[in-house]
């Protein structure tokens with residue numbers, strides 16, 4: 514497997530995966546807008562020619578925030594998420610970025626386990642932040658990881 518930059522050429526695949534993994538996934542235009550933003554960057558992970566997942570983040574001064582992270586369902590739980598996150602942490606450390614934030618839905622237990630396992634700690638919650646079917650909402654949990 515190998516990790517390279519996520520580019521504007523990857524927006525269609527990124528959108529497809531996002532929709533497969535999230536309720537109300539992002540549109541192709543969302544990805545295009547993010548990747549045109551000078552503060553936003555992305556990495557993708559591939560196995561041979563297969564696009565398996567990606568991570569998108571924003572950098573502001575010495576801090577960064579993960580905007581989204583997705584591994585395609587057939588490739589989940591095989592260490593690809595770990596590999597991609599490690600690649601990001603190495604890159605951020607080289608850029609002297611010392612804190613990495615993210616937000617995850619309260620009902621996404623798999624992602625919470627993943628982030629806790631990777632050294633993130635819970636900072637707080639944002640009540641009723643993510644929309645769910647039938648006009649329901651769930652809290653967002655804020656996590657942070659110090660990069661040393």
Ligand SMILES: CC(C)(COP(=O)(O)OP(=O)(O)OC[C@H]1O[C@@H](n2cnc3c(N)ncnc32)[C@H](O)[C@@H]1OP(=O)(O)O)[C@@H](O)C(=O)NCCC(=O)NCCS
Pocket residue numbers: 534580581582583584585588589590591592593594595596616617621622623624626627628630
């Ligand atoms: C969360 C996600 C990125 C994890 O990626 P992954 O490649 O499947 O994770 P890894 O195989 O690298 O797992 C590393 C560790 O995280 C934890 N973990 C990952 N998936 C888990 C799950 N479904 N349930 C419980 N723990 C899990 C485990 O501790 C795992 O180690 P182990 O397999 O040795 O027990 C992936 O499940 C995903 O894309 N989910 C859908 C989108 C999403 O929720 N993104 C995150 C929100 S921003």
